[in-house]
Amino acid sequence: MRTVTIADVAKHAGVAVSTVSYVLSGKRAISATTRQRVLDSVRVLGYHPNAGARALASKRAKVIALVLPLRAGMNLPVLMQFATSVVTTARQYDHDVLLMTADEGADGLHRVAASALVDGLLLMDVEIHDPRVPLLRKLAEPSVLIGFPADPEGLTCVDLDFAHAGALCADHLADLGHREIALLGAPRVVYERGTGFAERTMAGFVEAARRHGIEADARPCEESFDEIHAAVKLLLDERPGLSGLVVHNEAAAGHVLGALRILGRRVPEDVSVVAICPDDIAERASPALTSVLIPAEDVGRQAVRLLMAKLEGQAVPESTLLEPRLTIRESSR
Amino acid sequence: MRTVTIADVAKHAGVAVSTVSYVLSGKRAISATTRQRVLDSVRVLGYHPNAGARALASKRAKVIALVLPLRAGMNLPVLMQFATSVVTTARQYDHDVLLMTADEGADGLHRVAASALVDGLLLMDVEIHDPRVPLLRKLAEPSVLIGFPADPEGLTCVDLDFAHAGALCADHLADLGHREIALLGAPRVVYERGTGFAERTMAGFVEAARRHGIEADARPCEESFDEIHAAVKLLLDERPGLSGLVVHNEAAAGHVLGALRILGRRVPEDVSVVAICPDDIAERASPALTSVLIPAEDVGRQAVRLLMAKLEGQAVPESTLLEPRLTIRESSR
DNA sequence: GCAGGTCATCGAAGCGCTTCGACGCGAAGG
DNA sequence: CCTTCGCGTCGAAGCGCTTCGATGACCTGC
Numbered sequence: 001m002r003t004v005t006i007a008d009v010a011k012h013a014g015v016a017v018s019t020v021s022y023v024l025s026g027k028r029a030i031s032a033t034t035r036q037r038v039l040d041s042v043r044v045l046g047y048h049p050n051a052g053a054r055a056l057a058s059k060r061a062k063v064i065a066l067v068l069p070l071r072a073g074m075n076l077p078v079l080m081q082f083a084t085s086v087v088t089t090a091r092q093y094d095h096d097v098l099l100m101t102a103d104e105g106a107d108g109l110h111r112v113a114a115s116a117l118v119d120g121l122l123l124m125d126v127e128i129h130d131p132r133v134p135l136l137r138k139l140a141e142p143s144v145l146i147g148f149p150a151d152p153e154g155l156t157c158v159d160l161d162f163a164h165a166g167a168l169c170a171d172h173l174a175d176l177g178h179r180e181i182a183l184l185g186a187p188r189v190v191y192e193r194g195t196g197f198a199e200r201t202m203a204g205f206v207e208a209a210r211r212h213g214i215e216a217d218a219r220p221c222e223e224s225f226d227e228i229h230a231a232v233k234l235l236l237d238e239r240p241g242l243s244g245l246v247v248h249n250e251a252a253a254g255h256v257l258g259a260l261r262i263l264g265r266r267v268p269e270d271v272s273v274v275a276i277c278p279d280d281i282a283e284r285a286s287p288a289l290t291s292v293l294i295p296a297e298d299v300g301r302q303a304v305r306l307l308m309a310k311l312e313g314q315a316v317p318e319s320t321l322l323e324p325r326l327t328i329r330e331s332s333r
Numbered sequence: 334m335r336t337v338t339i340a341d342v343a344k345h346a347g348v349a350v351s352t353v354s355y356v357l358s359g360k361r362a363i364s365a366t367t368r369q370r371v372l373d374s375v376r377v378l379g380y381h382p383n384a385g386a387r388a389l390a391s392k393r394a395k396v397i398a399l400v401l402p403l404r405a406g407m408n409l410p411v412l413m414q415f416a417t418s419v420v421t422t423a424r425q426y427d428h429d430v431l432l433m434t435a436d437e438g439a440d441g442l443h444r445v446a447a448s449a450l451v452d453g454l455l456l457m458d459v460e461i462h463d464p465r466v467p468l469l470r471k472l473a474e475p476s477v478l479i480g481f482p483a484d485p486e487g488l489t490c491v492d493l494d495f496a497h498a499g500a501l502c503a504d505h506l507a508d509l510g511h512r513e514i515a516l517l518g519a520p521r522v523v524y525e526r527g528t529g530f531a532e533r534t535m536a537g538f539v540e541a542a543r544r545h546g547i548e549a550d551a552r553p554c555e556e557s558f559d560e561i562h563a564a565v566k567l568l569l570d571e572r573p574g575l576s577g578l579v580v581h582n583e584a585a586a587g588h589v590l591g592a593l594r595i596l597g598r599r600v601p602e603d604v605s606v607v608a609i610c611p612d613d614i615a616e617r618a619s620p621a622l623t624s625v626l627i628p629a630e631d632v633g634r635q636a637v638r639l640l641m642a643k644l645e646g647q648a649v650p651e652s653t654l655l656e657p658r659l660t661i662r663e664s665s666r
Numbered sequence: 667g668c669a670g671g672t673c674a675t676c677g678a679a680g681c682g683c684t685t686c687g688a689c690g691c692g693a694a695g696g
Numbered sequence: 697c698c699t700t701c702g703c704g705t706c707g708a709a710g711c712g713c714t715t716c717g718a719t720g721a722c723c724t725g726c
Contacts, residue, residue, distance in 0.1 A: 003447070005712055016676045021714060028715095031674060048447035052394060053712035055385030056681045063450075066432065070417045076410040084403045087434050096450065099399065099432040101420050114336070114381035116682095117396075117429065225587070225619035251617070254558075258591045284584070286558030338682055349706045354684060361685095364704060386682035389711045449712095 004047045013041040024049065055116065062095050064307060065118040067109065069102045069125035077250070078278055078296045079124070082146070085300030086122060093308045095119075106135045113141045120307045122146070126157075128196050142310035144303045148196050148319070156310065158303045158320045162197045163204030165292045165324035166248070169274045170208035170216065172290070172326055173244035176272060176333060179214045181244035182235055184221035184228075184252065191220055201248050201276065215241075223251040229259040236263060243271055244332075250277040254285055257331075272332035279327065287330035298322050337380045346374040357382070388449065395428050397640060398451040400442065402435045402458035410583070411611060411629045412457070415479070418633030419455060426641045428452075439468045446474045453640045455479070459490075461529050475643035477636045481529050481652070489643065491636045491653045495530045498625045498657035499537030499581070502607045505623070505659055506577035507545035509666060511605060514542060514577035515568055517554035517561075517585065524553055534581050534609065548574075556584040562592040569596060576604055577665075583610040587618055590664075605665035612660065620663035631655050 010017045015034060022028040023038040030038075041047070055061040066086050068079060087097045098118050100108055102125070109132060112118045121143035123132065128150045136143045137154055145157045166183070173181045183205045185191070186198040202218040209216030217239065221231055236242060247253045253275045257267060265271045267287055275282055275291040282291035299322055306316045343350045348367060355361040356371040363371075374380070388394040399419050401412060420430045431451055433441055435458070442465060445451045454476035456465065461483045469476045470487055478490045499516070506514045516538045518524070519531040535551040542549030550572065554564055569575060580586045586608045590600060598604045600620055608615055608624040615624035632655055639649045 003449075006714095007712080017713080018677075018715075019675060022675085025714080028675090029673065034674075046447070048444060050389065050712050051448040051450040052385045052388030053681090054714080056383065056389050056683085057712075057714040059681080059714095061385060063431070070413070076413045080403070080409045080413060083432065084434055087432055088436070091437065096445070097432045098396070099416065099420055099430045101417055103421070104424065111381060112429070114379070115384040116336075117384040224617045229619070254587055254591075258587075258594075261591075261595070284557045286562070340682080350683080351685075351707075352705060355705085358684080361705090362703065367704080383682050386711090387684080389713085390682075390684040392684095392711080 003050075004045045006047070006049065008045055009038065009041045009047045012045055013038045059116070061116060061119050063098050063118045064090055064095055064304070065098045065100050065109070065112050065121045067100045067102055067121065067123045077281070078294055081278065081296040082124065082300045085297040086304055089301045089304040093304065095308070106132045109135060109139070113139050120144075120311055122303055122307060127193060142307060144307045144310070146299060146303055152318055154318070156306055156316055156318060156320075158299055158306065159197065159322065160294055160299060161321040161323055162200040163207075164321075165276055165294075166201040166204030166206075166246070167208035168292055168324055168326050169246040169276065170205050170212065170214075172274060172328075172332065173246070173272060174209070174212035174214055176244070178244035178272060180239060180241040181209060181214060181216050181246065182239065182242055183216070183218040183246040183248060184231065184235075184256065185218060185248045186220060187222050187249070188220040198248070205246060215239075221247070221249050221252050223249065223255075225255045225258065228252050228255040229262065232256060232259040233263060236265070244274070245271055246274045246276065248276040250275070250281050253277055253281060253289060257285055257287075257289075267331050268333040274326075274332055276324075282327070282329060285331075290327065290329045290332040292324045292326050295322055295325070336383075337378045339380070339382065341378055342371065342374045342380045345378055346371045392449070394449060394452050396431050396451045397423055397428055397637075398431045398433050398442070398445050398454045400433045400435055400454065400456045410614070411627055414611065414629040415457065415633045418630040419637055422634045422637040426637065428641070439465045442468060442472070446472050453477070453644055455636055455640060460526060475640060477640045477643070479632060479636055485651055487651070489639055489649055489651060489653075491632055491639060492530065492655065493627055493632060494654040494656055495533040496537030496540075497654075498609055498627075499534040499539075499579075500541035501625055501657055501659050502579040502609065503538050503541035503545065503547075503549065505607060505661075505665065506579070506605060507542070507547055509577070509605060511547065511577035513548040513572060513574040514579065515549065515572065515575055516551040516579040516581060517564065517568075517589065518551060518581045519553060520555050520582070521553040531581070538579060548572075554580070554582050554585050556582065556588075558588045558591065561585050561588040562595065565589060565592040566596060569598070577607070578604055579607045579609070581609040583608070583614050586610055586614060586622060590618055590620075590622075600664050601666040607659075607665055609657075615660070615662060618664070623660065623662045623665040625657045625659050628655055628658070 006017055006020050010020045020038050023030050023035050090097050120141050124146045126145045126147040126149050130149050133149045145155055147159050148157050185202055190198050206216050206218055247256050260267055260271060267273050275289040277291055279293055282289040302320060309316050339350055339353050343353045353371050356363050356368050423430050453474050457479045459478045459480040459482050463482050466482045478488055480492050481490050518535055523531050539549050539551055580589050593600055593604060600606050608622040610624055612626055615622040635653060642649050
């Protein structure tokens with residue numbers, strides 16, 4: 001059973017090959033009757049256009065690259081959510097997704113772009129000084145970044161508005177009447193890498209607290225139970241008046257609650273806790289955490305849309321910030 | 334700056350196009366001097382073969398599909414680890430990876446296979462009665478499954494030996510002298526879906542306990558702290574003599590420790606706990622968990638190897654079971 | 667009634683690569 | 697010395713598709 005080609009369809013429908021092509025692409029007007037005949041033949045024969053041939057002739061592979069970071073300190077569930085929404089959205093635009101890991105580096109990007117394997121690139125977790133950025137600027141293939149490098153000039157970047165997310169937490173706690181609050185952030189290594197989002201959250205948090213005229217304090221936070229326990233204890237010892245805690249570290253959120261329990265602080269009676277994390281983690285915790293959602297799905301969807309727009313040659317904004325959303329649950333009052 | 338083609342390389346090196354092709358593919362002998370000249374030209378011009386053209390002419394896309402499940406109850410970190418190792422290993426074989434989600438179903442598989450977008454398929458999380466299995470049997474493109482359907486006849490399947498993993502936990506606890514043990518498994522929905530691995534773990538666990546002549550009990554386990562707390566309490570009430578607990582649910586492992594702490598049971602003094610989970614989760618817990626590793630990386634690597642062997646036309650075993658490995662940490666004695 | 671315009675369709679020229687058969691040349695064998 | 701055989705290389709024929717220009721057929725309007 002040889003594979004069905006466009007020529008088979010053409011013969012079966014009694015038309016020229018080019019007519020079949022035009023029916024399928026819609027790039028020229030075709031009479032309703034012919035169109036229907038062709039479509040029927042396609043169905044009957046079970047025709048699927050050969051991707052390679054199509055790519056070769058049209059110079060469009062209908063594939064985009066998704067470059068995921070796969071390092072320590074990354075938040076895996078969020079990453080998966082993001083990847084899923086990218087794939088799903090791309091399919092809506094009739095594109096497929098080639099999965100790459102960041103460890104192929106700039107060479108890898110160059111390879112898939114130069115070989116015309118993909119039409120465009122989506123990069124996650126771009127760093128402040130990312131060696132791939134100069135390449136992206138040069139590349140003919142359009143790209144969209146998740147996260148912001150130092151200089152987004154000439155690029156297209158999408159991200160959650162982390163500064164706003166941090167501010168939202170501070171606002172919420174301030175509105176509840178807390179006068180002394182703190183933020184526990186990502187592991188130290190994340191700050192050292194300069195991924196940006198962690199700093200921006202802290203900055204937004206501190207700035208909002210200042211605006212409210214309340215005491216705020218922000219520090220990195222490791223992810224093992226013992227380190228978290230120690231960190232929380234230290235924080236409570238140093239700042240006896242502390243009554244509001246923001247956790248921007250999903251792996252840590254559960255452990256922070258455990259530590260507070262052990263240290264004899266009730267949540268939310270003694271300490272209000274707000275997490276910046278996906279909803280499922282917040283809901284699974286006990287008490288359920290008031291949280292600011294990291295809208296991974298929105299980011300993925302938006303990133304693909306922007307990339308598709310660029311593929312169509314449309315102009316798109318250099319920077320797109322997605323608004324965070326606060327959901328109040330049981331851990332704050 | 335037009336993109337560099339093989340013809341440009343040929344001209345630059347002063348040879349025929351076919352010679353360049355043979356140098357690059359190694360399918361015919363080429364003299365060392367010519368080879369070097371061609372290779373130099375390739376480097377100088379920055380030539381990258383056009384993927385579409387190559388696929389069209391050679392009928393090999395050098396791309397494999399990776400189909401990930403994206404449903405509730407899945408373990409995301411393991412999934413990511415697995416995906417990473419698939420991508421990395423595929424690259425070693427000079428292949429790229431097309432990411433698909435299971436929600437495209439059998440049609441999606443058919444599409445990518447029929448369009449020659451991919452040369453082979455890797456499916457994760459195959460269910461006992463998976464509607465995609467009949468299609469896979471029919472497809473010309475080779476495939477490898479992670480997990481086992483009811484009838485693996487004619488397929489190629491890889492998985493961790495979950496029965497052995499369950500048994501290993503029971504053996505370990507029995508060897509430590511525990512006479513009454515229990516297993517907390519995946520959420521109920523996973524069993525209902527019939528993914529297989531969860532049942533096999535339980536079966537292996539129960540069977541091993543029977544062999545040792547000790548009391549064992551195995552039940553599903555939800556993932557919220559409150560439900561876990563309730564489940565652990567119930568278990569301890571029902572079975573006062575219980576001194577060994579196996580947790581086969583990574584999202585739950587931390588919560589189980591928390592619940593035991595609240596219920597006043599010390600680990601490992603009162604209750605020994607063994608988890609079946611990735612090492613990082615086990616190490617991050619407090620006390621660090623004795624655990625059986627789910628070797629996601631090995632599974633991914635092995636799956637790609639098998640797929641590559643099939644692409645080469647080699648015969649491969651229908652079923653490959655990876656041996657679990659027990660790491661003793663602080664939570665059992 | 668015929669120039670001019672539309673609309674639907676066709677044929678053919680590539681797209682950049684692999685691969686097959688052919689060919690020339692020097693070495694080996696009789 | 698002539699035949700035979702590899703080895704290294706070349707040329708050309710596709711692979712299956714898109715797209716451009718061309719071609720009729722048919723309609724419109726003066």
